[in-house]
Amino acid sequence: MKRKTHPALIAFTVLTFFFLLGPLVVILGSALSDTPFLTFPPQGLTLHWFQNIFEISAFTRTMGTSFMLAVGGTALSMLIGIPAAYALARYRVELPSFLGNVFVLPILIPEIVLGFSLMKSLASGLGTPIMATLLVGHALLVLPYCVRVVGASLNSFDFSIEEAAVSLGCPRWRAFFTVVLPNIRAGIIAGFILAFITSLNDVSISIFLTGPGVSTLPIQLLAHMEQFFDPTIAAVSVLLMGVTVAVMAVVERTLGLTFLTK
Amino acid sequence: MTVSLSLENITAHYGTVKVLEDLSLHIAEGELVSLLGSSGCGKTTTLRLVAGFLEPTAGTIKLGDRDLTRLPAHARNIGLVFQTYALFPHLTVRENVGFGLKQRGVAAAERATRVNAMIERVGLGELADRHPANLSGGQRQRVALARALVIDPPLLMFDEPLSNLDAKLRVDMRVEIRRLQQANGTTALYVTHDQEEAFSISDRVAIMNAGRIMQLDRPEVLYSNPANAFVANFVGFENMIEMRAVAEAGDAVRAEIKGGGTIDLPKSQFTVPAQEFLFATRADGLQVAATGQGIACTLGLRTYIGRAYQYHCDTPAGQLVANGPLAHPFESGANAVLVPQPEQCCLLPKEA
Incomplete structure (x- = not known):
């Protein structure tokens, strides 16, 4: 049996894909252009701009910082987010319902406000080192993703499984590691990836918290663009896209992409 | 090892709501006693108190001469079978059954022997390396039963173990539960809302209402000589x-x-x-x-x-x-x- 598809739906779908993917094609094209300025369609083909990324020390340095921040910030956020999500799911009845929303606040508050307030309170207020402030900022930024995504898999977790483990002689704390964690593994990985990518791409918070000597890749990208409008920017963008695609490919291979959209 | 279970003057609250009031219950060695009642009567609360998942406001729970009242749940050594089976989804049948022995530090060789023997006993020999997701409801409940029995607990507890099975399987499984319980001579507490199920396999049945035991007796007595209007109504005296x-x-x-x-x-x-x-x-x-x-x-x-x-x-x-x-x-x-x-x-x- 063949379902009839309305032509308008086909047109709508094609348009959506065009708007989603079109800009990415433009960037890829610009990155390959053999001109000292950004242009599309590319004139001539070269990989020079990709090579150029690694010749500019500011890019390689900030790339390291960004990855460290994304890994460190997400890890820190998971350390808070997993126990929080666990408590919210386990004690759903006992806990006041607004508590769950508290962990979504970093998404609701404009990032600029969050960045500014962190700068005022931590960096200028307490004089915390730049890297530490950035780490806290990014952990806070990605906390909602950790709590929400881990929480989603905990909501479908049958807590009598944990009680079964306890009744069989396993102390509560150990039951968490031997029985609960392995069964919410997919949620933790999904949360980690969403958080990692969010942190890696963040501009609004980082722009307030970076300082002399310490910057992140997106911030460096902005700075570079203000001075040189060359295809290196497009090349870096393609590289970031590549990282995202690679991560997704790994996820697809190991767990299947569907769990990210579940 | 057979021991008796005693609940003495147990009172329990959920927040400010009183769910059990001055409940006393004695289950003799090797006896199977059912708690029977509609939802909210306090039967599951009683079971969870004995398991250690809840703490009583007042009263004592004793297993033999061991006082359980303030003992943490994992130290109580009670075999529990849940309504939702509560199998560990990430472990195979064999690993599920062996979980309790592993917690007790039983050596791998002895563990394997005991686990295999128990899996055979509940008739799951061929499914030992499957994961719970690949089992039927009845098979899952057999795994849960094996998992609870293999630790040789002095007390077995069942929390509506058959509610998720279809009618035919329910009858088969309750016979099997009774057979295994009698063969081991294990003291057992069985919670259900199904009168036929409770009456068919229990030595004695406690009919509960609003946190109290209305009558505790042999099924035959409850059926023909209810002690009060509530029990009479419950066992089907229409007039x-x-x-x-x-x-x-x-x-x-x-x-x-x-x-x-x-x-x-x-x-x-x-x-x-x-x-x-x-x-x-x-x-x-x-x-x-x-x-x-x-x-x-x-x-x-x-x-x-x-x-x-x-x-x-x-x-x-x-x-x-x-x-x-x-x-x-x-x-x-x-x-x-x-x-x-x-x-x-x-x-x-x-x-x-």
């Missing part, structure tokens, strides 16, 4: 007739039926508990007859229930349900007499 003893007439007590009429109850067959009492019967306990000593009525709707005709009757005491012989069907609207069958009736004290 409750208010009566008042007014006089003695020879070997009978004359009772006035509330709403009108009198009835003579032979002393040899009825013991009147108080002047005001309830006369409780099942439909089988009131026989429809054209004439006789009984309650006058007008017959209403007639239904066919296989072994008899059942009538909905209008009497001065209200609507009653009574059965009549298949040989003589009565027509709706006819006047008849409902004759009490002493062995299917009981007289209960009137509740305050």
Whole structure:
């Protein structure tokens, strides 16, 4: 049996894909252009701009910082987010319902406000080192993703499984590691990836918290663009896209992409 | 190892709501006692208190001479079977069954022997390396049973273990549970809302309501001699007739039926508990007859229930349900007499 598809739906779908993917094609094209300025369609083909990324020390340095921040910030956020999500799911009845929303606040508050307030309170207020402030900022930024995504898999977790483990002689704390964690593994990985990518791409918070000597890749990208409008920017963008695609490919291979959209 | 379980004067609260009030229960060694009641009666709370997932506000829980009341749940050594099976999804059948022994630090070789023997015993030999997701409901509950039994617990507890299975399987599984429990001689506490299930496999049954045990006795006694109106109603005594003893007439007590009429109850067959009492019967306990000593009525709707005709009757005491012989069907609207069958009736004290 063949379902009839309305032509308008086909047109709508094609348009959506065009708007989603079109800009990415433009960037890829610009990155390959053999001109000292950004242009599309590319004139001539070269990989020079990709090579150029690694010749500019500011890019390689900030790339390291960004990855460290994304890994460190997400890890820190998971350390808070997993126990929080666990408590919210386990004690759903006992806990006041607004508590769950508290962990979504970093998404609701404009990032600029969050960045500014962190700068005022931590960096200028307490004089915390730049890297530490950035780490806290990014952990806070990605906390909602950790709590929400881990929480989603905990909501479908049958807590009598944990009680079964306890009744069989396993102390509560150990039951968490031997029985609960392995069964919410997919949620933790999904949360980690969403958080990692969010942190890696963040501009609004980082722009307030970076300082002399310490910057992140997106911030460096902005700075570079203000001075040189060359295809290196497009090349870096393609590289970031590549990282995202690679991560997704790994996820697809190991767990299947569907769990990210579940 | 068989021990007894004692709950002494247990009171429990959920927040400010009192769910159990001064509950005492003793289960003898090797005995299977069921807690039976509708949801919210406190039966599951009682089980969770014994398991250690809840703490009582007052009272003591003892397993043999070991005081469990303040012992953490993981140190209680009780085999638990859950309604949702609660198998570990990330472990195979073998690993699920072996979990408790692993926690106890039993060496791998001995563990394997005991786990395999138990898996064979519940008839899952061929499925030992599967994950729970690839098992049927009945098979899952067998794994749960094996997992609880393999640790050789002095007490087994079942929390509505068959509610998620279909009717046929429920009967098979409850027989299997009873067989394994008797073979091991393990003391057992069984929670269910299904009367047939509780009566069929229990040594004794506690019928619960609003956090109290209304009656605790052998199923046979509960079925034919309920101690109060709640239990009578629960085990299917459809008719409750208010009566008042007014006089003695020879070997009978004359009772006035509330709403009108009198009835003579032979002393040899009825013991009147108080002047005001309830006369409780099942439909089988009131026989429809054209004439006789009984309650006058007008017959209403007639239904066919296989072994008899059942009538909905209008009497001065209200609507009653009574059965009549298949040989003589009565027509709706006819006047008849409902004759009490002493062995299917009981007289209960009137509740305050």
